[in-house]
Amino acid sequence: MLEIMDLESQPLSGLAPRERIVKTASDLFYRFSVHTVGIDRIIAESGVAKMTFYKHFPSKANLVATYLRHKNILWLQMLGTATGKAGLSPLERVLAIFDALDASFQAPSFRGCPFVKGMAEFGPEGNSPEVQMTIAAHFEGLRAFVASLIAPLALNEPKKAVVQILSLIQGSIVLAQSMRDPIIAGANRDAAKLLLQAGLNPAFSLESPE
Amino acid sequence: MLEIMDLESQPLSGLAPRERIVKTASDLFYRFSVHTVGIDRIIAESGVAKMTFYKHFPSKANLVATYLRHKNILWLQMLGTATGKAGLSPLERVLAIFDALDASFQAPSFRGCPFVKGMAEFGPEGNSPEVQMTIAAHFEGLRAFVASLIAPLALNEPKKAVVQILSLIQGSIVLAQSMRDPIIAGANRDAAKLLLQAGLNPAFSLESPE
DNA sequence: CAGTAAATATACAGACCTGTATGTTCTGCG
């Protein structure tokens, strides 16, 4: 057989078996869903033996949790670099989230939020505690991240603002997946700007325009 | 065996077989997920024979589409009654959406948006065209509904406002499912109010508070 | 009462799933 010419995912040859498995599983689980991708397919496409797989991962559920932790790292890295650029004001850092979202929405591989999809497949009734813990940790981490970005703004109701920004983020992702409109991220960026400015200047908020 | 004393779902005895199947499937698909609930379980819990099931539904995918159409009707009915109450101003009609969401979030059976979950399980790659069509029709219907509520406000950028309101709606649902905080719907109601008021009075928007 | 259509119970085919068991081959290191 010489060498496997994997035309589709090329930078997979040099990696160690464990990383090949995680990368293959991550792509397949995200593109399709977890339940529609079996172990056999992951093993075949990662070019790994079944025994090797079960040496590295005790079960499929553990691989799913690993996949989600992997996505969580990528996700928070993307937000961290976008919001951490030098020279940005505190307000601009929050708004940079939506610029980063805008870019990721345009990627052809975009399929929505892996954790929302994870909740859909592994609800509270299903018994996969490790997966559920990983999902809950992601949402809590994202909440804490947004809260840390909003704190410097010294708003009157920071907790409420965090909920609003998080809703705009998650709503953007759902809309970007369900309809295909390039204005989604920008519209929500504007919404976030308005909400945060209103929080900075209380005279703005809840006053009837007349 | 005399009679089946179904203690859990009582108002199921008098219904016709087809409606028993839809009701049972709707509850199970929504509480758990579609892929984790098999035909056998639906048949068992609806008290119907397998042949009867396949007389009424040509396949499981068709039942899934029927379930989603059922949920779509319930969902739009809820929004219609909440926003259609007499004596509400156009702005209040939009905000009434979030009051209705707040109520549904508190129901113990709340498990998020059936259509977001449907997208997670039946992505664009999976070949279930009827299910995908049903999901797409729901999102388009919801968009048109919100657009019809916003039209009377005569905003400068109605399309953008629709995207913002839809994002707040979907974001609320995701947050209500991932974290459990009773302020979510209210916070997003306030956000919607502020955004729509800013659209009514352009002097509000995008002015730096200093 | 008779006859027809719907619903029943049950068994089963074929495919897929996770996870294990049994060997063989490659690879890195002393």
Next chain:
DNA sequence: CGCAGAACATACAGGTCTGTATATTTACTG
């Protein structure tokens, strides 16, 4: 070189899934 451990290929056990086939019973209708 020589050997140990990792990764390989493959077959299979036990279970579940969708969908079909066979045969019996209920229920309505003329």
